[in-house]
Amino acid sequence: MQEKKPFDGKELICINVDKVYDWIVKEKSFDISPTGAITFPGVTAATSLTGxxxxxxxxxxxxxxxxxxxxxxxxxxxxxxxxxxxQLTIQKNFVVKIILTFPNGTTLTSANIPVSRCEQVTLCAPEGTDVEVRYTNLDCFVCTTGTLTAGAGTITFSALTISVATCQSIQSTFPVTVEFLADFCEPRADIVSGCAPPTRPQQCSVVFPDAGGNCCN
Structure with missing residues (x-):
């Protein structure tokens, strides 16, 4: 095999990257309504949930x-x-936590609540490609709670509704090896920290030493 020669100081190199076959950005919102008792470590039946x-x-x-x-x-x-x-049918899996903040500043956090939602997207994503979903924004808020009832390590909400909003980047990708001309990076010069030269304060030669005369008549 003949060695490939450098070109204008550059060299042919190969790297492994993920080729993006297709890419869309879309918003998706949905509501969830967990039912039954939700696990809250540290809660007892005597825990006051007022406020x-x-x-x-x-x-x-x-x-x-x-x-x-x-x-x-x-x-x-x-x-x-x-x-x-x-046309892809995608299942996206999340975990939601419920947080209670009391007037004195203390908080109670629930155990993870698994949530799954499915949606269909159309991409150039032939068999063998992978699908990556990245969230540029992922947030939630509590719409309704109903009445809260404390139990042994649990809290029950009579009418809990949570809204989840997402801004998502969806890509279909496949690993490939590519060849291109490139310069090799060189390290930058080190920043040397040295001792500053000795300095002296600014002098007032107009007023001292006395030149033998008086400027004020």
Whole structure:
């Protein structure tokens, strides 16, 4: 094999990257209404819930945050060209926590509440590609709570409704190896911290030493 020569100081290099086949950004909101007793560590039947403000926190699930349930080829005509795209049925998994904040500043946080929602998106995502969902915004708020009843390690809400809002970036990707000309990076020069030279204060030679005369007549 013949060695590839550098070109104008550059060298052909190969790197592994994820090729983006398709990319969309969309908003998606949904409501959840957990029922039954919700686990709250540290709560007893005697815990007073008077004056508690109820908020929530939502995050992608640590395991399998996105699962492709179904992938189906669909024909489309885009700008006069027939193309085959894929309709994906995606399951997105989240965990929601309920937070109670009391007038004295103390808080109680529930155990994780698993939440799943499915949606369909159309992408160029042929078989073998992966689908990545990144949230540029993921937030929730409590719409209704109803009556709160404390139990042994639990709190029951008579009418709990939580709204979840997402701004999501959805990409179909596939790992590839690419070749291109590049310069190798060089380290920057170190910033040397040295001792400052000795200095002396500014003098007032107009007034001292006395030059033998008086400037004021």
């Amino acid at each position: 508690a403000i109820v908020t929530c926190d939502v995050a992608p699930a640590a395991t399998n945050p996105v699962v492709i349930l179904h992938r189906e080829d669909r024909p489309f005509c885009i700008d006069g060209t027939n193309v085959c795209l894929q």
